[in-house]
Amino acid sequence: MSLEPARDFVIVGGGTAGWMAAAALAKCAGTQQRRITLIESEAIGTVGVGESTIPPIQLFNRLLGIDEDEFVRETNATFKLGIEFVDWRRVGERYFHNFGLLGADLRTGVSFNHYWLRWAQSGGDPDQLRFSAEAEAARLGKFGRTPGAAGSGQPNINYAFQFDASTYAAYLRRYSEKRGVIRREGKVVDVRQDPETGFIDAVQMEDGSSIQGDFFIDCSGFRGLLIEQVFKAGFEDWSHWLPNDRAAAAPAERMPEPAPYTVARAREAGWQWRIPLQHRTGNGYVYCSSYISDDEASSRLVESLGGSALADPRVLRFQAGRRRASWVKNCLALGLSSGFLEPLESTSIHLVQAAISKFLDFFPARRPDPALIDRFNEEMRFQYESIRDFIIAHYKVTEREDTEFWRYCRHMSIPDTLAEKLEMFRARGEVKPRWSDIFSEVSWFAVLYGQGLTPEGYHPLADLMSEDDLELTLSRIRSAIRQKVDALPSHGDFIRGCCSSREMSAA
Numbered sequence: 057m058s059l060e061p062a063r064d065f066v067i068v069g070g071g072t073a074g075w076m077a078a079a080a081l082a083k084c085a086g087t088q089q090r091r092i093t094l095i096e097s098e099a100i101g102t103v104g105v106g107e108s109t110i111p112p113i114q115l116f117n118r119l120l121g122i123d124e125d126e127f128v129r130e131t132n133a134t135f136k137l138g139i140e141f142v143d144w145r146r147v148g149e150r151y152f153h154n155f156g157l158l159g160a161d162l163r164t165g166v167s168f169n170h171y172w173l174r175w176a177q178s179g180g181d182p183d184q185l186r187f188s189a190e191a192e193a194a195r196l197g198k199f200g201r202t203p204g205a206a207g208s209g210q211p212n213i214n215y216a217f218q219f220d221a222s223t224y225a226a227y228l229r230r231y232s233e234k235r236g237v238i239r240r241e242g243k244v245v246d247v248r249q250d251p252e253t254g255f256i257d258a259v260q261m262e263d264g265s266s267i268q269g270d271f272f273i274d275c276s277g278f279r280g281l282l283i284e285q286v287f288k289a290g291f292e293d294w295s296h297w298l299p300n301d302r303a304a305a306a307p308a309e310r311m312p313e314p315a316p317y318t319v320a321r322a323r324e325a326g327w328q329w330r331i332p333l334q335h336r337t338g339n340g341y342v343y344c345s346s347y348i349s350d351d352e353a354s355s356r357l358v359e360s361l362g363g364s365a366l367a368d369p370r371v372l373r374f375q376a377g378r379r380r381a382s383w384v385k386n387c388l389a390l391g392l393s394s395g396f397l398e399p400l401e402s403t404s405i406h407l408v409q410a411a412i413s414k415f416l417d418f419f420p421a422r423r424p425d426p427a428l429i430d431r432f433n434e435e436m437r438f439q440y441e442s443i444r445d446f447i448i449a450h451y452k453v454t455e456r457e458d459t460e461f462w463r464y465c466r467h468m469s470i471p472d473t474l475a476e477k478l479e480m481f482r483a484r485g486e487v488k489p490r491w492s493d494i495f496s497e498v499s500w501f502a503v504l505y506g507q508g509l510t511p512e513g514y515h516p517l518a519d520l521m522s523e524d525d526l527e528l529t530l531s532r533i534r535s536a537i538r539q540k541v542d543a544l545p546s547h548g549d550f551i552r553g554c555c556s557s558r559e560m561s562a563a
């Protein structure tokens with residue numbers, strides 16, 4: 057087996073996934089001894105949505121060495137402290153999935169949520185979010201990068217971004233081209249494979265030229281031009297658990313003061329997002345076409361924009377599931393070509409980032425080691441499945457029975473892996489995620505508790521603290537959080553202070 061590293065990378069697709077891959081390869085593998093070519097077709101275009109993210113994106117920005125204020129300004133971004141879920145458990149109820157920690161690390165080996173459960177079960181305030189700086193700041197429309205006080209066990213405010221998908225790809229394109237990535241405009245119409253090994257040798261362009269490479273990254277979107285159409289990796293369909301298969305998306309005018317969070321409002325046949333950006337508000341109704349027509353979903357969306365629409369709704373189609381293998385021979389699929397769950401917890405861009413990080417770690421030889429490929433695919437399978445379970449939980453754990461869609465969700469069967477987690481949570485308020493799970497115990501707690509699953513007990517070691525100490529500890533944490541949040545500026549003022557875009561400054 058040749059250990060000579062791959063030198064010639066060809067990325068097919070210039071959506072978010074393609075330009076994220078180009079930027080990371082240019083930064084980490086360099087273009088001195090490697091050639092990185094990205095092919096995109098303006099005629100085909102990109103999916104053009106994907107605006108809400110989760111906190112690990114900060115790591116990706118750090119990997120690229122991006123200046124965060126510049127990034128926020130140029131992508132018309134806002135800061136995101138979590139997601140507000142409206143009408144999910146019952147119509148009229150809401151809860152918040154907060155980023156960051158709950159409470160503080162008490163350095164006892166037992167998570168804070170168990171102490172809080174003990175307290176709440178004996179009559180304390182049933183709103184655990186009073187112990188989340190992110191949730192409190194979101195409630196008050198505040199934001200800042202204030203660090204936690206040293207030695208307090210209090211973390212920094214944890215956040216992600218909400219940005220304009222098209223300007224994000226354009227931003228990464230500028231970054232990549234500056235670092236030597238070659239962009240080729242045009243349509244890939246065919247693929248040349250080595251007749252003996254089946255490895256891809258080159259892609260054939262519509263204008264008759266061909267582009268050769270050692271390694272091909274398929275970022276061609278849902279069509280999976282290489283991974284599916286050439287390698288027939290296969291698709292694992294999860295639509296029986298995640299039945300939403302369409303989204304109607306429409307931008308609306310900007311909010312005068314953009315909220316530092318995404319809103320996910322449950323609707324009759326799915327849910328609706330509202331993502332406040334600096335220059336506009338992104339909106340979309342994600343729905344299941346068996347329960348509502350495109351026209352009806354589009355008009356429901358338009359009726360509820362809460363501001364003037366800037367364009368007519370655009371309907372996108374998708375199917376929840378994942379490619380059985382993301383990496384086959386000398387081809388890696390990233391982004392929509394490797395699978396899509398649905399946008400409820402804003403995880404797709406994260407999955408691109410996670411696959412890129414893993415790929416850099418597993419950086420291949422010209423003829424990659426099959427054991428390495430198997431391991432990669434196994435790890436990505438785990439990531440997809442754990443996110444899948446988390447998203448399904450939002451639909452399954454509900455008291456809603458008011459429409460056919462919600463009756464289906466409430467009574468559908470669920471994966472055994474999720475059933476186990478729900479049982480554990482019911483018993484003592486924890487699901488024990490594995491270290492490589494994207495969603496931590498805090499996230500599971502926020503969502504399952506918010507959806508109405510109330511734990512019967514808590515961790516037995518949480519009883520070791522005396523009642524007085526527990527009261528004192530909780531009240532100290534609560535006032536530390538209040539102090540921290542009180543000191544924050546409003547989200548709008550924070551942006552105006554360091555990272556407002558031209559559009560926001562002009563507004």
Ligand SMILES: Cc1cc2nc3c(=O)[nH]c(=O)nc-3n(C[C@H](O)[C@H](O)[C@H](O)COP(=O)(O)OP(=O)(O)OC[C@H]3O[C@@H](n4cnc5c(N)ncnc54)[C@H](O)[C@@H]3O)c2cc1C
Nearest residue numbers: 069070071072073103106108244276277391392399404405
């Ligand atoms: C309704 C909806 C909402 C979403 N919301 C979120 C969200 O809030 N957060 C999040 O993280 N993710 C979200 N996503 C997912 C997110 O949009 C995608 O993960 C992300 O945009 C990456 O897309 P992509 O680059 O894989 O594909 P695309 O954007 O589809 O890009 C495909 C690229 O391949 C090129 N191409 C295709 N065929 C050829 C060819 N033959 N020759 C040359 N070029 C070709 C196209 O021109 C294009 O450049 C959402 C997705 C949907 C559908």
